[in-house]
Amino acid sequence: MRDEDRPLTRNIRPGEPPLDRAGYEEAGGYRALKAVIGRRDPGELLDIVKDSGLRGRGGAGFPTGMKWGFIPMGPDAPKQKYLIVNADEMEPGTFKDRFLLEGDPHQMVEAAIVAAWIIQASDVYIFVRDAYRRATDLLRAALAEAREAGYLGRNILGSGYELEVHLHTSAGRYICGEETALINALEGKRAVPRQKPPFPQSSGLWGRPSVVNNVETLYNIPHIVLRGAEWYRGLGKGADGGTKLFGASGRVKRKGPWELPMGTPLRELLEAHAGGMHDGHGFRGLLPGGASTGFLVDEHLDLPMDFDPIQNAGSRLGTGALIVLDDRTSLMGMLRNLEHFFARESCGWCTPCRDGLPWVERILAAFAAGRGTAEELDILEMHTRFCGMGKTFCAHAPGAIMPLETALKYFRDDFERGLTRAA
Amino acid sequence: MLTAEERDVITGLLGHYTDPRAAVVEALKVVQEHRRWVPDEALPEVGALLGLSAHDVDAVATFYNLIFRQPVGRHVILVCDSVSCWMLGYEDIATALKRRLGIGFGETTPDDRFTLLPICCLGACDKAPAMLIDFELYGDLTPERLDAALGHYA
Numbered sequence: 001m002r003d004e005d006r007p008l009t010r011n012i013r014p015g016e017p018p019l020d021r022a023g024y025e026e027a028g029g030y031r032a033l034k035a036v037i038g039r040r041d042p043g044e045l046l047d048i049v050k051d052s053g054l055r056g057r058g059g060a061g062f063p064t065g066m067k068w069g070f071i072p073m074g075p076d077a078p079k080q081k082y083l084i085v086n087a088d089e090m091e092p093g094t095f096k097d098r099f100l101l102e103g104d105p106h107q108m109v110e111a112a113i114v115a116a117w118i119i120q121a122s123d124v125y126i127f128v129r130d131a132y133r134r135a136t137d138l139l140r141a142a143l144a145e146a147r148e149a150g151y152l153g154r155n156i157l158g159s160g161y162e163l164e165v166h167l168h169t170s171a172g173r174y175i176c177g178e179e180t181a182l183i184n185a186l187e188g189k190r191a192v193p194r195q196k197p198p199f200p201q202s203s204g205l206w207g208r209p210s211v212v213n214n215v216e217t218l219y220n221i222p223h224i225v226l227r228g229a230e231w232y233r234g235l236g237k238g239a240d241g242g243t244k245l246f247g248a249s250g251r252v253k254r255k256g257p258w259e260l261p262m263g264t265p266l267r268e269l270l271e272a273h274a275g276g277m278h279d280g281h282g283f284r285g286l287l288p289g290g291a292s293t294g295f296l297v298d299e300h301l302d303l304p305m306d307f308d309p310i311q312n313a314g315s316r317l318g319t320g321a322l323i324v325l326d327d328r329t330s331l332m333g334m335l336r337n338l339e340h341f342f343a344r345e346s347c348g349w350c351t352p353c354r355d356g357l358p359w360v361e362r363i364l365a366a367f368a369a370g371r372g373t374a375e376e377l378d379i380l381e382m383h384t385r386f387c388g389m390g391k392t393f394c395a396h397a398p399g400a401i402m403p404l405e406t407a408l409k410y411f412r413d414d415f416e417r418g419l420t421r422a423a
Numbered sequence: 424m425l426t427a428e429e430r431d432v433i434t435g436l437l438g439h440y441t442d443p444r445a446a447v448v449e450a451l452k453v454v455q456e457h458r459r460w461v462p463d464e465a466l467p468e469v470g471a472l473l474g475l476s477a478h479d480v481d482a483v484a485t486f487y488n489l490i491f492r493q494p495v496g497r498h499v500i501l502v503c504d505s506v507s508c509w510m511l512g513y514e515d516i517a518t519a520l521k522r523r524l525g526i527g528f529g530e531t532t533p534d535d536r537f538t539l540l541p542i543c544c545l546g547a548c549d550k551a552p553a554m555l556i557d558f559e560l561y562g563d564l565t566p567e568r569l570d571a572a573l574g575h576y577a
Contacts, residue, residue: 092507092543093506171451171487251511325510
């Protein structure tokens with residue numbers, strides 16, 4: 001792809017240190033910041049983001065412009081408003097935000113400042129997972145350079161706009177990626193999710209209007225405000241606009257990540273970009289967007305990787321990180337591994353999740369060992385309902401149960417084979 | 424039990440936060456940097472500096488994977504046990520590490536050199552199987568390549 005068709009990663013040279021401020025500016029960086037801070041009306045910029053069709057890249061796919069539209073604006077809005085950058089990437093199979101942060105940290109800084117201007121935030125909190133030490137160091141250096149240049153702090157570029165950016169390093173817990181749990185974590189509380197409503201846009205961090213956005217989502221913003229909604233929509237192949245970082249893991253030849261148009265067919269990702277399966281391994285199925293998405297199989301490979309088509313097929317686009325199951329890896333072993341992860345990372349707040357997921361894990365271990373029972377198969381089915389949407393405060397349990405629910409649909413034979421032989 | 428230095432560093436953090444409570448994770452990390460782990464006895468003292476009860480501090484301290492509540496060795500090995508690494512050989516890596524170190528998960532070698540722990544996805548699935556030693560990433564692991572990695576740590 002041409003550089004201009006891959007706005008998110010065009011500055012990234014894997015294996016080389018990222019661009020410093022001078023290099024980033026030479027490559028066209030901070031142009032969006034200079035063009036909008038104090039110069040462009042936030043409401044007009046918000047309309048551009050809405051028109052671009054950008055949907056959240058953290059996994060849920062909520063339209064970003066609409067999300068920002070709920071933030072109170074104008075002279076009567078609270079003075080303290082927060083933009084929170086979710087860099088707590090911990091969705092198994094996903095390594096896109098690490099790639100962006102390590103590869104082009106100044107783009108994160110510019111994106112955060114431009115986004116903050118659009119919602120007129122007073123502060124930005126960048127919430128980084130503790131294991132991303134390299135990304136944290138690079139961000140800290142980029143923030144210092146931006147401050148030196150007058151892009152941060154009081155009276156940015158003479159505009160009168162004041163913005164502070166704070167870097168918070170977490171201490172490792174998957175649930176902190178859930179936006180309301182993340183807000184509790186920032187407040188120094190146990191990071192369990194909050195009930196919604198109220199939504200963070202009306203009452204978030206310390207009760208102030210707040211918006212939580214994924215790293216990759218924000219990387220799009222400087223390009224959208226500079227080049228417009230029409231250009232952005234044109235980058236996609238289907239209904240959703242823009243590009244997306246996709247990746248693959250499992251027994252495939254190449255892992256990525258690759259920045260490709262939204263709507264790129266799943267088959268193209270798997271066969272052209274990932275290079276197909278390792279020799280001697282056949283394809284059985286894949287999770288299209290990290291561990292908390294449902295299995296897709298052969299019949300789905302011609303679907304475009306857009307939010308709606310993948311959801312209509314019973315899965316989720318999620319983070320766009322394919323986890324590929326081959327024909328020599330045990331499905332039961334994989335499911336057991338996935339549910340072990342979700343059971344361990346459950347925050348314990350809601351009963352179906354706290355008590356259900358370890359139960360599911362134990363049953364899957366029995367099936368993996370060929371000691372399952374017909375009754376336990378029914379219990380697995382029961383948990384797919386108990387952990388469904390609306391039974392818990394957050395989406396941890398529904399996400400956790402999606403691989404199991406879809407495996408029961410597409411790979412029934414594997415469960416039958418896991419039943420006790422003697423029975 | 425906190426040293427004067429630990430207290431000073433923690434007190435120095437408070438200016439960065441709107442609410443002292445928000446500094447609790449940072450404060451626990453300060454204790455851990457000085458002692459490698461966070462003993463129960465530290466909790467009421469950290470709490471007193473932040474205006475929190477020992478229970479409030481404990482609720483946070485027990486929540487995170489990387490706040491250690493038991494003593495750890497000089498170097499901490501965190502082995503990714505999530506799905507992408509599992510599919511590409513996590514079990515062989517874990518077995519080889521346990522054999523070489525003579526310990527299981529959650530244990531420390533008798534010479535206090537290494538503590539071995541499992542960890543969830545490290546975002547290094549393009550380099551699976553992967554692990555961190557003192558937060559340095561080692562990817563594309565094979566049992567044969569472990570010795571070279573371990574050799575960097577005395």
